[in-house]
Amino acid sequence: MGKQTRIAMWSGPRNISTAMMRSFGARADAIVVDEPFYAAYLDRTGLEHPMRAEIIADGETDADKVAAWLSGPLPEGKSVFYQKHMTHHMIPSMPRGWIDKVENAFLIREPERVLASYVVKRESVELTDIGFVAQAEIFGQVADRLGKAPPVIAASDVRANPRSTLAQLCERLGIAFDDAMLSWKPGIHESDGIWASHWYHQVEQSTGFAPPAATEEPLPDLPTDLQRIADEARPYYERLAAHRITP
Numbered sequence: 001m002g003k004q005t006r007i008a009m010w011s012g013p014r015n016i017s018t019a020m021m022r023s024f025g026a027r028a029d030a031i032v033v034d035e036p037f038y039a040a041y042l043d044r045t046g047l048e049h050p051m052r053a054e055i056i057a058d059g060e061t062d063a064d065k066v067a068a069w070l071s072g073p074l075p076e077g078k079s080v081f082y083q084k085h086m087t088h089h090m091i092p093s094m095p096r097g098w099i100d101k102v103e104n105a106f107l108i109r110e111p112e113r114v115l116a117s118y119v120v121k122r123e124s125v126e127l128t129d130i131g132f133v134a135q136a137e138i139f140g141q142v143a144d145r146l147g148k149a150p151p152v153i154a155a156s157d158v159r160a161n162p163r164s165t166l167a168q169l170c171e172r173l174g175i176a177f178d179d180a181m182l183s184w185k186p187g188i189h190e191s192d193g194i195w196a197s198h199w200y201h202q203v204e205q206s207t208g209f210a211p212p213a214a215t216e217e218p219l220p221d222l223p224t225d226l227q228r229i230a231d232e233a234r235p236y237y238e239r240l241a242a243h244r245i246t247p
Contacts, residue, residue, distance in 0.1 A: 002079055003079060003174075005079060006070065006081040006103060007102065007173055008083045009021075009082065009085060010104065010106045010139070011086065013114065013129070014114045014117035014121075014130075015108075016158060018200055019206060019210075020158070021034060022203065026181055029178075030080035032084065032191050034191055035195075036070060037066055037089040037090065038059060039056050040059070040066060043056050044094075050195065050198045051197075051198055058193075059193075067095045068098070070083055070102065083102070086131060088130065090134050090138065096141065100145055105152070106153070108154050108244065109155040111229070111237055112219040113219065113220065115130065115222060119226065121198070125229065130229070132233040152245065159210055159211065162181075162208075162209045163177075165245060184207060186205055
């Protein structure tokens, strides 16, 4: 058996996390999984999310089983296991020891842009919903173990220069960059979570990373209540942004 690389990519919602999953899913040597702790998160918290009942029924609610699978063997012929994770799913009762058994990377986006996009799909939002605090906690756990900062990529950098940013990310993760990562087939993919019909309308139409024009605009003006949350999230974002890979 050759080298097997398990990659946990940690992001908050309304980032380019699904496009990143598409990118790695386009590799012939890779399998991908979409938010494997989502069902357990909803089951444990009792939170009302769009399609809550369907997500719980379709997913694995035993978080320990999920964790064991994420650090387990890959199918024959595959050497990369890309895991799209939402940081806010990792509430205190979730197992985190398995994180030390995989390669970890972090995908960031400015909190103002995250919030402006989030409230289009779900009106109610709190700081915990957008994952910045948990992302910083997991980053700290990984950095403490490694003795250095793990890879951090910004959505704006990926969109502005996907080839350079992804090539550097792959190098940091110990895998070869593949040109196949720059494009993919449109539509819903078999690996998408059951929630794709609610959240993935934009990426469903995509065949590659969106052009950088949208990332060059000024930060959106937010209502007072959302700006308060953005201000609370900003220090956690800045902590990771200081280590981001630049194209």
